[in-house]
Amino acid sequence: MTSVLDTSAISPLLQVRDLKMHFPVKEGVFMRTGKYNKAVDGVSFDIMPGETLGLVGESGCGKSTLGRCIARLYQPTAGEVVFDGTDISRLGRKALMPFRRDIQMIFQDPMESLNSRHTVGEILEEPFIVQKIGNRISRQQRVRELLDVVGLPARSITRYPFEFSGGQRQRIGIARSIALNPRLIICDEPVSALDVSIQSQILNLLVDLQKEFHLSYLFIAHDLAVVKHISDRIAIMYLGKIVEAGQGESIYRTARHPYTQSLISAIPVPDPHRKSQRQVLTGDVPSPINPPSGCTFHTRCPKVMDICRTVPPVLTADSQPVSCHLYPDSTP
Amino acid sequence: MPEPLLSVRNLITEFDTDEGRVRAVDDISFSIDAGQTLGIVGESGCGKSVTAQSIMRLLPQPMGQINGGQIVFQGRDLVTLSLDHMQKIRGARIGMVFQEPMTALNPVHTIGRQLTEVILLHKKVSKDQAIREAVHMLDRVGIPAPDIRMTEYPHQLSGGMRQRVVIAMALVCQPALLIADEPTTALDVTIQAQILELIKELQSEMGMAVMLITHDLGVIAETSSSVVVMYAGKVAESGSVYDIFDRPTHPYTRGLLESIPRLDTPQKARLQIIPGMVPGLLDLPRGCRFENRCRFRQDHCTTAHPPTEMVGEGHGAACYEWRTVVQSEVGSGGDSSRFKLSAIA
Numbered sequence: 001m002t003s004v005l006d007t008s009a010i011s012p013l014l015q016v017r018d019l020k021m022h023f024p025v026k027e028g029v030f031m032r033t034g035k036y037n038k039a040v041d042g043v044s045f046d047i048m049p050g051e052t053l054g055l056v057g058e059s060g061c062g063k064s065t066l067g068r069c070i071a072r073l074y075q076p077t078a079g080e081v082v083f084d085g086t087d088i089s090r091l092g093r094k095a096l097m098p099f100r101r102d103i104q105m106i107f108q109d110p111m112e113s114l115n116s117r118h119t120v121g122e123i124l125e126e127p128f129i130v131q132k133i134g135n136r137i138s139r140q141q142r143v144r145e146l147l148d149v150v151g152l153p154a155r156s157i158t159r160y161p162f163e164f165s166g167g168q169r170q171r172i173g174i175a176r177s178i179a180l181n182p183r184l185i186i187c188d189e190p191v192s193a194l195d196v197s198i199q200s201q202i203l204n205l206l207v208d209l210q211k212e213f214h215l216s217y218l219f220i221a222h223d224l225a226v227v228k229h230i231s232d233r234i235a236i237m238y239l240g241k242i243v244e245a246g247q248g249e250s251i252y253r254t255a256r257h258p259y260t261q262s263l264i265s266a267i268p269v270p271d272p273h274r275k276s277q278r279q280v281l282t283g284d285v286p287s288p289i290n291p292p293s294g295c296t297f298h299t300r301c302p303k304v305m306d307i308c309r310t311v312p313p314v315l316t317a318d319s320q321p322v323s324c325h326l327y328p329d330s331t332p
Numbered sequence: 333m334p335e336p337l338l339s340v341r342n343l344i345t346e347f348d349t350d351e352g353r354v355r356a357v358d359d360i361s362f363s364i365d366a367g368q369t370l371g372i373v374g375e376s377g378c379g380k381s382v383t384a385q386s387i388m389r390l391l392p393q394p395m396g397q398i399n400g401g402q403i404v405f406q407g408r409d410l411v412t413l414s415l416d417h418m419q420k421i422r423g424a425r426i427g428m429v430f431q432e433p434m435t436a437l438n439p440v441h442t443i444g445r446q447l448t449e450v451i452l453l454h455k456k457v458s459k460d461q462a463i464r465e466a467v468h469m470l471d472r473v474g475i476p477a478p479d480i481r482m483t484e485y486p487h488q489l490s491g492g493m494r495q496r497v498v499i500a501m502a503l504v505c506q507p508a509l510l511i512a513d514e515p516t517t518a519l520d521v522t523i524q525a526q527i528l529e530l531i532k533e534l535q536s537e538m539g540m541a542v543m544l545i546t547h548d549l550g551v552i553a554e555t556s557s558s559v560v561v562m563y564a565g566k567v568a569e570s571g572s573v574y575d576i577f578d579r580p581t582h583p584y585t586r587g588l589l590e591s592i593p594r595l596d597t598p599q600k601a602r603l604q605i606i607p608g609m610v611p612g613l614l615d616l617p618r619g620c621r622f623e624n625r626c627r628f629r630q631d632h633c634t635t636a637h638p639p640t641e642m643v644g645e646g647h648g649a650a651c652y653e654w655r656t657v658v659q660s661e662v663g664s665g666g667d668s669s670r671f672k673l674s675a676i677a
Contacts, residue, residue: 196547231599
């Protein structure tokens with residue numbers, strides 16, 4: 001399968017090719033594996049150096065699983081994760097070590113992702129110890145620099161995570177993620193647990209850090225307004241597959257997939273004068289264990305046709321790839 | 333002018349904690365007219381949920397107590413009402429929907445049993461009649477095959493369906509007021525749109541008033557006719573939805589509106605921010621609660637909390653400097669000072 005989100009000239013930092021992550025579902029008295037939860041089912045995209053790819057979808061669409069496969073917290077079932085020319089999808093623990101420096105993660109809830117029994121100093125020093133970098137004094141120096149970069153006072157070093165507010169804890173999580181000078185950071189819903197006034201502080205920080213350190217982001221979120229703000233390109237996921245992708249602005253202005261269109265129209269607009277013509281989707285996201293036949297969106301699609309129920313569409317190969325039978329190129 | 337349906341006057345709610353008594357809601361007043369939608373917006377810890385719990389008299393016991401003010405609902409003060417009387421109002425005349433439907437439903441009872449329980453408690457009807465009403469209500473909130481769903485347990489339903497069941501429970505006795513505390517926060521946007529649409533529909537059918545508590549200004553703009561903005565236990569600003577969005581007069585309201593990323597803002601542009609964070613209830617500033625984050629602060633702001641001044645018809649703001657705020661350009665301040673980067677090798 002060819003690249004879905006191809007840009008040209010410079011070589012991409014990350015190339016994901018037909019990635020699949022199928023979790024076995026154990027059933028019955030004997031816990032046999034009968035079915036698979038196809039959380040990620042054939043996803044391909046590229047991320048360029050210094051670029052942000054936003055990944056949007058509803059709960060259960062597989063966006064977090066995809067992020068974890070790339071960070072190699074999961075071993076993907078099939079497909080390739082090519083980072084800077086090396087396929088890391090099958091690498092073992094030892095061989096992965098250098099890539100663990102290059103690819104980092106920021107999680108939604110920093111209270112869960114930070115060890116509550118360690119001080120902030122210990123949390124931030126740990127990556128250096130694991131990677132055997134520097135001595136105690138130089139590491140301490142770096143920890144203080146990191147705190148400064150993310151806007152936390154130096155005295156935080158001896159404090160514990162619970163002593164901080166949600167926004168400050170997320171700053172600690174961000175400091176840890178940039179500690180080893182990574183090239184790619186997977187941000188998994190980094191601002192969705194934060195209050196509005198804090199959210200903007202963290203988004204600004206992420207943009208600043210990206211410019212300063214030439215970072216690439218895979219920015220996973222369900223909030224399209226936030227994703228559009230921070231992303232260069234956006235991919236929309238539904239039931240384990242990318243259904244549309246393109247430049248942030250064009251996804252928003254000229255969404256092609258009916259799912260993208262309804263996602264955009266579902267977002268409440270903070271303007272009381274604009275009473276939106278809402279296109280409300282009916283029903284819930286179907287289970288990825290037993291996905292609908294044909295186009296997996298056909299059960300909720302306002303523009304469903306006969307062909308959608310039987311033939312799965314494929315992503316088109318143009319500048320705004322879409323996987324929907326409304327577009328002739330999408331019918332295989 | 334007709335009496336409002338609910339009028340909260342100078343409400344004070346306090347909690348006893350290990351570190352001392354904190355005032356979660358401090359002298360707030362607002363009212364809701366019959367059939368109207370009032371949005372209460374604020375960030376975590378601002379007291380919006382405690383306000384709802386105070387109205388329902390469902391404060392965590394024994395820590396929480398109402399220590400001042402009145403909550404007048406249909407002419408009666410709920411603060412002084414006996415618990416027996418309160419039981420009759422809760423669920424019957426005031427319905428409530430919470431953020432997490434799983435915690436509002438009992439996991440070991442069927443949907444049907446939980447729904448009919450409400451009906452049997454508040455209405456003098458036979459069990460058969462109650463079951464018929466319950467099925468009808470489930471149908472009205474858009475649950476497919478309602479008679480089958482009656483026999484199912486909450487865990488068998490999706491999040492959106494559960495929230496529909498909770499709404500059915502809240503509305504089955506046709507309350508005059510529905511209090512919805514972050515009803516869609518735990519749901520996906522497409523499901524959120526469904527639920528908000530549903531509440532709107534049922535509201536116009538049944539003519540009830542809605543008090544909608546949320547942190548999402550988008551939800552407020554789409555649903556509410558009037559708005560109360562809360563900050564650290566106080567009402568910062570209140571007015572019609574147009575007052576709040578077109579003429580924000582309190583620096584906090586303005587900061588909130590400026591700091592949200594919108595679909596039409598340019599990509600990666602710097603967002604306006606409100607620096608710092610909400611003060612803890614144990615160490616509130618002596619003067620205005622927002623003083624330490626405010627770009628309009630003057631010396632007098634730090635000495636006493638500003639009283640609410642009427643800045644327009646039905647539009648109030650608690651800010652000494654509101655005239656300066658009104659004159660300043662929207663989006664003129666609040667850019668964060670860029671952090672100094674030391675070289676990370």
